[in-house]
Amino acid sequence: MRFRLTEDQRVLRTGVRDLLARRFDREALRAAVSRPDLDRKLWRELGAAGFFALRVPEADGGVGLGLPEAVLAFEEAGRVLLPGPLVATHLAAGTVPGAAAGEAVVTAVDGGLVEWLAEADVVRGDATGAVPLTSVDPLTPLHRVPARTAPDATAAPALGQPAPGPVPDPVAALLTAAEQLGTATRACELAVEHARTREQFGRPIGAFQAVKHLCAQLLVRAEVARAAVYAAAVTADPVDIAAARLLADEAAVRGARDCLQVHGGMGFTWESEVHLHLKRSWVRARRAGGGTEGAELLAADLAAGPG
Template identity: 60%
Template sequence: MDFQLSDDQRALRSGMRDLLGAVFDRDRMRAAVERGDRNRGMDRAGGGDRAGGVGRGGGVDRGLWRELGAAGFFVLRLPEEAGGVGLGLPEAVLLFEEAGRALLPGPLVATHLAAGLVKGAAEGEAVVTVAEGGGRAVADLGGADAVLVAGGARVLTGEELEAFVAGAVPVRSMDPLTPLHRTMGLAGAWEAYPGAFRGEGALLTAAEQLGSAARTTEMAVQHARSRAQFGSLIGSFQAVKHLCADMLARTEPARSAVYAAAVTGDPVEIAAAKLLADEAAVRNARDCLQIHGGMGFTWEADVHLHLKRAWLRAARWLTAVEAEEVLAADLGPVRPLYGGSAALG
């Protein structure tokens, strides 16, 4: 059985990387970071156009969103008879992996999942975010045209959305490209509707984490090959080699798990993929920061942006604790090795 990517899948991934390089290169990404930082400063000062604590119309770059819509990012998995591309989760994972590499901001996963539910989402004309419930903050609420709740079983638009927004309170986000708001109500909506919707969201988020883990590995290796200390490139030092090797050793198992879960769609495999991808993204960003040394901590370096986004994604859709519960439940009851009671103590 051949588990290699097909030529079409490779072309799809390459095309998305080229597109993002054209419409969201580093200069545009850093400009978005600076705008986000200024907006946070206005919020702290009490400025800005705000309604119930949420600045309406802000956040997501609408031009970029339409570019993604025109490229088929959101409509990828809709059937052809519905105007979609008719591809599946494996292809979607490849696109979200590239989005993670590029630190593409905005509620990509929610808008992708809402392509068949919310008018304009498929074309990138509408921005859709998700309220997961359970006390979790809502990302990108200020510029959203719709909010998914109850695991996608309900969509808030119009007056319902305005009422929902009116009760939202901004909270400080570690990621300058992801504004967060705490909302009242709907606390138990997500738990009441776990289903396939949540699994797909977790898998696509895991794909973003995979892309970030791969990118920070590349950044670390590139820096180690160019930075000299004590008369030698730091990549020649054994400690740095070990860090880079560890980063690769985390990324590739996560890649295998994410790709396999995309093929099977199995909830247990999705939980394992999210767990491995979260660990790879967070730990790789930290190791990349270590290899960059003092300059890695500066605002001008991109390493901290990957770390902050990885932390944020790890808390979305399926956390480590929730993924571990899924995996533990799949193992079944614990049995003693040599007979007798399984109780410990």
């Protein structure tokens, strides 16, 4: 499959990147780490720019675009570690009043976890009894929801019926993959930049073979994930999305770890954003079914064979 961005898509990506560069630069990122509340002004600006309403039909007041455009926007959000329940609010646009315009913050119960529960105006799912967790990512406050046991949870499902339990939204999985792709891309950029400027023994560390290999692996994983995520955005096939999600999770988590390896101890300091990418990628990897659901879907598709 060949996938080339159209001129409109390139303009959209540039516009989102410019907006985030103005409103959520590195200084804003550092400030957000120590600020537990969501920036409502920025949230409304995202709504005014059409971030949440990208896939809402024009007849309903939205932008009227599709999954490929949403993926490009979420990739840029992941690249700068934009905080907040972006995916849940985007999915609620058009159905929850105020979500499309950024006037309402929407979160969702996802696999027993809830992001930004205290800041949410609307919670999709049952968050009764949720308790706060100490999140590994300081930019993503988390709550855990107690496990619910249905009366017939021990009964076998009827023939031809799926087993009980929530079914992950493939669009949520794809947008999460897009955010992970943004982190993988940014991790590669940071590693290469540091390898070019940091010197040891009178030479840039990028001149050493071990560092070259790390940077090359960062790029390969990010570009493989990019091809898969963009293709899944075009096909919207659940199996394609599952594959893209697995590749994007790997590219983000391993990419951020390798970026830390290139930076050494500097990558763990609060002045650096590197460790924040690793922590966010860990949290995202649990969202929308995580890797387990995608792996099971791929395994079932492979077992079914051609056709």
